[in-house]
Amino acid sequence: MKVKMLSRNPDNYVRETKLDLQRVPRNYDPTLHPFEVPREYVRALNATKLERVFAKPFLASLDGHRDGVNCLAKHPKSLGTVLSGACDGEVRIWNLTKRNCIRTIQAHEGFVRGICTRFCGSSFFTVGDDKTVKQWKMEGPGIGEEEEPLHTILGKTVYTGIDHHWKEGIFATCGQQVDIWDEQKTSPICSMTWGYDSISSVKFNPIETFLLGSCASDRNIVLYDMRQATPLKKVILDMRTNTICWNPMEAFIFTAANEDYNLYTFDMRALDTPVMVHMDHVSAVLDVDYSPTGKEFVSASFDKSIRIFPVDKSRSREVYHTKRMQHVICVKWTSDSKYIMCGSDEMNIRLWKANASEKLGVLTSREKAAKDYNEKLKEKFRYHPHIKRIARHRHLPKPIYSQIQEQRVMKEARRRKEVNRLKHSKPGSVPMVSEKKKHVVAVVK
Amino acid sequence: MRRLGSIPACQRIASSLPQAQDPFPGPAPVSVEVAQKFRRIDKSKKLPHSKSKTRSRLEVAEAEEEEISVKAARSELLLAEEPGFLEGEEGEDTAKIRQADIVEAVDIASAAKHFDLNLRQFGPYRLNYSQTGRHLAFGGRRGHVAALDWVTKKLMCEINVMEAVRDIRFLHSEALLAVAQNRWLHIYDNQGIELHCIRRCDRVTRLEFLPFHFLLATSSETGFLTYLDVSVGKIVAALNARAGRLDVMTQNPYNAVIHLGHSNGTVSLWSPAMKEPLAKILCHRGGVRAVAVDSTGTCMATSGLDHQLKIFDLRGKFQPLSARTLPQGAGHLAFSQRGLLAAGMGDVVNIWAGQGKASPPSLEKPYLTHRLSGHVHGLQFCPFEDVLGVGHSGGITSMLVPGAAEPNFDGLESNPYRSRKQRQEWEVKALLEKVPAELICLDPRALAEVDVVSLEQAKKERIERLGYDPESKAPFQPKPKLKGRSSTASLVKRKRKVMDEEHRDKVRQSLEQQPQKQEKAAKPVGARPSALDRFVR
Numbered sequence: 018m019k020v021k022m023l024s025r026n027p028d029n030y031v032r033e034t035k036l037d038l039q040r041v042p043r044n045y046d047p048t049l050h051p052f053e054v055p056r057e058y059v060r061a062l063n064a065t066k067l068e069r070v071f072a073k074p075f076l077a078s079l080d081g082h083r084d085g086v087n088c089l090a091k092h093p094k095s096l097g098t099v100l101s102g103a104c105d106g107e108v109r110i111w112n113l114t115k116r117n118c119i120r121t122i123q124a125h126e127g128f129v130r131g132i133c134t135r136f137c138g139s140s141f142f143t144v145g146d147d148k149t150v151k152q153w154k155m156e157g158p159g160i161g162e163e164e165e166p167l168h169t170i171l172g173k174t175v176y177t178g179i180d181h182h183w184k185e186g187i188f189a190t191c192g193q194q195v196d197i198w199d200e201q202k203t204s205p206i207c208s209m210t211w212g213y214d215s216i217s218s219v220k221f222n223p224i225e226t227f228l229l230g231s232c233a234s235d236r237n238i239v240l241y242d243m244r245q246a247t248p249l250k251k252v253i254l255d256m257r258t259n260t261i262c263w264n265p266m267e268a269f270i271f272t273a274a275n276e277d278y279n280l281y282t283f284d285m286r287a288l289d290t291p292v293m294v295h296m297d298h299v300s301a302v303l304d305v306d307y308s309p310t311g312k313e314f315v316s317a318s319f320d321k322s323i324r325i326f327p328v329d330k331s332r333s334r335e336v337y338h339t340k341r342m343q344h345v346i347c348v349k350w351t352s353d354s355k356y357i358m359c360g361s362d363e364m365n366i367r368l369w370k371a372n373a374s375e376k377l378g379v380l381t382s383r384e385k386a387a388k389d390y391n392e393k394l395k396e397k398f399r400y401h402p403h404i405k406r407i408a409r410h411r412h413l414p415k416p417i418y419s420q421i422q423e424q425r426v427m428k429e430a431r432r433r434k435e436v437n438r439l440k441h442s443k444p445g446s447v448p449m450v451s452e453k454k455k456h457v458v459a460v461v462k
Numbered sequence: 463m464r465r466l467g468s469i470p471a472c473q474r475i476a477s478s479l480p481q482a483q484d485p486f487p488g489p490a491p492v493s494v495e496v497a498q499k500f501r502r503i504d505k506s507k508k509l510p511h512s513k514s515k516t517r518s519r520l521e522v523a524e525a526e527e528e529e530i531s532v533k534a535a536r537s538e539l540l541l542a543e544e545p546g547f548l549e550g551e552e553g554e555d556t557a558k559i560r561q562a563d564i565v566e567a568v569d570i571a572s573a574a575k576h577f578d579l580n581l582r583q584f585g586p587y588r589l590n591y592s593q594t595g596r597h598l599a600f601g602g603r604r605g606h607v608a609a610l611d612w613v614t615k616k617l618m619c620e621i622n623v624m625e626a627v628r629d630i631r632f633l634h635s636e637a638l639l640a641v642a643q644n645r646w647l648h649i650y651d652n653q654g655i656e657l658h659c660i661r662r663c664d665r666v667t668r669l670e671f672l673p674f675h676f677l678l679a680t681s682s683e684t685g686f687l688t689y690l691d692v693s694v695g696k697i698v699a700a701l702n703a704r705a706g707r708l709d710v711m712t713q714n715p716y717n718a719v720i721h722l723g724h725s726n727g728t729v730s731l732w733s734p735a736m737k738e739p740l741a742k743i744l745c746h747r748g749g750v751r752a753v754a755v756d757s758t759g760t761c762m763a764t765s766g767l768d769h770q771l772k773i774f775d776l777r778g779k780f781q782p783l784s785a786r787t788l789p790q791g792a793g794h795l796a797f798s799q800r801g802l803l804a805a806g807m808g809d810v811v812n813i814w815a816g817q818g819k820a821s822p823p824s825l826e827k828p829y830l831t832h833r834l835s836g837h838v839h840g841l842q843f844c845p846f847e848d849v850l851g852v853g854h855s856g857g858i859t860s861m862l863v864p865g866a867a868e869p870n871f872d873g874l875e876s877n878p879y880r881s882r883k884q885r886q887e888w889e890v891k892a893l894l895e896k897v898p899a900e901l902i903c904l905d906p907r908a909l910a911e912v913d914v915v916s917l918e919q920a921k922k923e924r925i926e927r928l929g930y931d932p933e934s935k936a937p938f939q940p941k942p943k944l945k946g947r948s949s950t951a952s953l954v955k956r957k958r959k960v961m962d963e964e965h966r967d968k969v970r971q972s973l974e975q976q977p978q979k980q981e982k983a984a985k986p987v988g989a990r991p992s993a994l995d996r997f998v999r
Contacts, residue, residue, distance in 0.1 A: 018548065018549065018550050018551060018554060018556070018559055018563070018567065019547070019548070019549040020546075020547070020548045020549075020564055020567050020568060020864055021544075021546050021547055021548075021568075021864060022546045022564075022568045022569070022572035022575075022848050022862060022864050023543060023544075023545060023546040023572075023847065023848045023864070023865075023867055023869050024569055024571050024572045025543060027879065029542065030878075030879040031879050039881065039884060040873070040879075041873030041874060041877070042542065042870065042871065042872070042873045043872055043873060043874070044541060044870040044871060044872040045500070045534055045537065045872070046499065046870075046872075047499065047500065047502070048757060048758050049868065049871070049872050049875060050872065050875060051674065051715060051716060051906070052674045052718070052897055052906055053907075054906060054907045054908075054909045054910045055674075055897040055901045055906060055909060056674065056895045056897060058897075058901070058909050059894075059895045059896065059897055059898070060894075060895050063894060063895075398909075401909070436928065436929035436930075437929075439929060439930070440929055449930070
C-alpha cells in the first residue's frame with residue numbers, strides 16, 4: 018500500500034528567534050474564507066462610522082484683518098503662502114504653515130475688489146474702489162524702505178475684478194468693459210464689451226490660455242477670445258452669476274456660481290444646456306474654486322457655509338460651517354488639493370481639510386494599505402441603506418436646516434402643480450422641460 | 463541603403479547563430495477548474511431593466527475577475543503542502559487496511575498523532591477540536607471534563623463538574639469552553655475555572671458554535687433552539703422548534719444555518735432572524751438520528767432509524783444525490799475539510815471518500831474502517847490534520863485518515879502555529895468584523911446581489927410620485943434635415959418607419975412568449991374533467 022500523511026515541519030511555520038517576523042502562510046481559496054460578503058459589509062460599516070468619528074476638518078483661523086475679507090489669491094510657486102484683500106483696502110500675505118501674517122500693505126482706499134498673482138510668482142496685482150490697478154513685488158521691502166507698488170495704473174472707472182494670464186505677461190480687468198493689459202503698457206491693448214451692464218468678474222482659462230470668461234450684471238456669462246479680441250458667445254441665465262471658475266483638467270468646462278442658490282457646470286462648446294446643475298445651497302453662491310484634480314470644486318455661499326461638490330454629481334459631498342463663520346465671500350482650494358481656504362465677512366480666513374477625516378502627514382505603508390482598503394470597502398457598499406445613511410449624515414446649523422426644509426416644501430408644491438398641469442392637459446400641449454434646461458434663458462453667438 | 467560593413471559587429475555575430483525558438487511560447491497554461499474556484503460572479507443571472515451604463519460596468523467587472531482568477535490560480539504554485547493519500551496495491555481494498563499498518567508505514571510525527579485514551583470510569587465521551595485544530599476538549603457522561611493541546615500532549619485543565627455532561631464545545635478560541643451539563647449551560651476557562659452558568663439554557667442536549675457570528679446555538683429537550691451571543695453575553699433568539707425533543711443538530715459552515723433532525727424524518731433549517739424554519743426537508747421514513755453538512759455547504763449527509771444513509775444536495779433543490787442501506791443505523795456523522803464522510807455505527811467507524819474536494823463522497827465502498835473498544839458517542843475530524851477524533855464509551859481514540867484535511871491553511875484565518883500575540887490580534891479583528899445575527903440566511907452572498915424586488919418597488923413609487931416614467935424612452939422626434947428633406951411628408955414617413963419597427967419587435971417578442979405560455983397551460987394528458995376545472999386559470 019502507498020500511504021502519505023499530511024505532516025508539517027514546525028520549523029517552516031514557527032519563527033526561529035524573537036527578532037524575526039512571524040511567518041504567515043497564505044491560502045486565498047474562497048472555501049477557507051467563508052462569509053466574505055457579510056464580513057466585508059461589517060468592515061465597510063465600521064470604516065464608515067470611523068470616517069465620521071475622525072471627520073474634523075477645521076484646521077486654523079487666520080486673524081488680523083480689520084474688515085471683511087473680500088478676495089483671496091494663491092501663490093503659484095509656494096503652497097504655504099496666500100494673499101488676501103479686505104474691505105478696508107488692506108492686503109495681507111499669510112504664511113499657512115506658521116499661521117501668521119508676514120506682510121501687510123495698505124493697498125487701496127476703499128474695497129480691494131480683486132487680487133491676482135503673476136504666473137511666475139514674483140509680483141501680484143490688486144484693483145480697488147479708487148479706480149487704480151497696482152502691481153506689487155512679492156518680496157517684502159528691505160529695511161528702511163517703504164511699501165511702494167512697482168507700478169500704478171489710474172483708470173477712469175471703477176475696476177471690479179482682475180485676473181492674470183497663465184503663461185504670458187498679460188492681465189485682464191473688468192468693470193464697465195473687459196480690458197486686456199500688457200504689463201509694460203499703461204493703457205489696455207484691447208477692450209471688449211457686449212451689452213450695457215457692468216461686469217463683476219473675469220477669469221482666464223488655464224489650459225486654452227487665450228480664452229476668458231466674464232460674468233455681467235445683466236445675468237449673462239460672456240466668453241471672449243483674446244487672439245481675435247472679440248467676444249465669442251454668451252449664455253443668459255435666470256439670475257446673475259457671481260463668478261465662474263474654469264476646470265483645470267478639462268479645457269472647455271467651467272462652473273458658474275449663481276444668485277439662484279445653484280451652481281451650473283457648462284461645456285463651452287454647447288452652452289444651451291448645463292452639463293450639471295448643482296443644488297444644495299440655501300442662499301446665493303458667492304464664489305467657486307476647482308480642485309487641481311479637476312474632479313471636485315468648492316463653493317462659498319451667503320448662507321454661512323462652504324460646500325464641496327463632485328463635478329459629476331448634483332449634490333454636495335461635504336458641508337463645512339462654524340458658529341463663528343459668517344457670510345463666506347471668497348474660497349480657494351490649495352494647489353496640492355488638500356486644503357481649502359475661505360475668507361468671510363467677519364475678518365477671518367479659515368483653513369479646512371479637503372477630506373475631513375484624512376490623516377495629515379506621512380503615513381506608513383501599513384496605514385496607507387488600510388486606508389486604501391477602507392476606501393474601497395466604502396465605495397463597494399455605498400448603496401446599502403445603513404451605510405448610506407451614516408455616510409451621508411452631516412450636522413447642519415439650525416438656520417440652514419430649517420431653510421432646507423422650507424425650500425423643499427416650496428419645490429414640492431411647484432413640482433406638484435406642474436405634474437397636475439401635465440396630467441390634466443392634452444398630451445403634448447404642455448412641454449416637459451428638464452431641470453437642466455429650465456435655468457438657461459438663451460444662448461447668443 | 464546600408465552596406466554589410468556598416469552593420470555593428472554584435473548584430474553580425476547574433477545573426478549568424480540559428481534563431482532559437484521558445485519551446486513554450488506564450489504565458490504558462492492555467493487549469494480551468496482552478497481558475498473557476500476563484501470566480502464569484504454568477505454569469506447566468508441577468509439584471510432586469512438594466513441601463514447600458516450598468517451593463518458596461520458589469521462587463522468590465524467580469525473581465526477583471528477573469529484576469530484576476532487566472533493570476534490567483536497561478537499563485538497556487540506557492541502552496542507548500544500536499545494532501546495525504548492512501549492507495550492500496552492492485553486488488554487491495556483500502557478498507558481492510560488497519561490503523562496499526564498505517565502507523566507502521568508512516569513517519570514518526572504522524573504516527574504520534576494516533577493515540578488511545580482509555581477512560582472507562584467516567585462514561586462515554588464527547589469531544590471537540592478547536593477552530594485551529596490544535597486543542598482538544600472532551601467531556602464524559604459522568605462529569606469528567608478535560609482540555610489539552612493534543613499535538614504536544616500538554617494538558618490545559620482536567621476537572622470533574624459533578625454533573626452529567628451532555629455536550630462540550632470550544633468557543634471562538636481555546637481559552638473558553640462551553641459545557642452542556644444536566645441542568646444548565648456552563649462556560650469554563652481553559653484552566654477549569656467556571657466563568658458563567660447560563661440558567662436560561664436548561665436541559666441542553668447539543669451545542670454548536672458559529673465562529674464568524676460569535677453565536678452559541680443550543681438545542682434543548684424542551685424543544686427550544688437558543689442562540690447566545692458570546693461576545694456580549696445576550697440571548698439573541700430563543701426559537702420554539704415545535705417538534706418535541708431536539709437532540710440532532712449540526713451547523714452548515716457555509717452559511718451558518720442550523721440543521722435540526724426530527725423524529726418524523728424531517729430536517730429543518732433555522733436562522734436566528736426568523737421564527738419559522740427556512741426550509742424543511744423530508745429525509746427518512748423513520749426518525750433522523752444524525753445530520754452532517756460538508757465545509758463548502760454543497761451536500762448534507764443524514765442517517766435515520768430506517769438504516770439509510772443519504773446524501774442531499776443543498777445548493778440546488780434539496781434533492782437526494784445518493785443513498786445507502788447500512789447494516790446498523792449510523793448514530794454519528796462527520797465531514798472532513800476535503801469532503802470525506804465518517805459514520806459511527808455502534809463501535810465501528812466507516813469513512814467514505816469522494817473524487818475531489820467539492821464532489822460528494824461515493825457511498826459504494828468505504829475508504830477506511832476501524833473498530834473501537836466501545837460504542838461511538840462523538841465524532842469530529844481535526845481541522846488541519848489527517849486525524850479523526852472519536853469519543854466512545856471507552857475513552858478517546860485519535861484515528862489516522864490520510865487525505866482528510868486541507869493541507870494549506872491561511873495564516874490570517876486559523877493558524878495552528880500561532881503565538882499568543884497573534885491569537886490576541888486575531889481575536890480583536892474577529893470581534894470587530896463579527897457578522898450580525900440578522901444576516902444569516904441560505905445564501906451568504908445575498909448582500910452583494912442587487913435587491914431586485916426593492917428596485918422594482920422603488921421604480922413604481924417613483925412613477926407614482928412624479929406622474930410619469932423618467933426612464934421610459936422619449937417618443938421619437940425626427941431630426942430636422944436640410945435641402946428639402948424636412949418637409950412634412952418626409953417627417954411623417956420617418957416617424958412611421960420607426961413606429962413600425964418598434965411594433966414589429968413587440969409582435970415578434972409576444973410570438974416567442976406564446977408557445978411558452980401554451981406549454982404551461984396545457985393540461986396533463988389523461989386527466990379526467992372534474993367539476994373544479996372552472997376555477998383553473
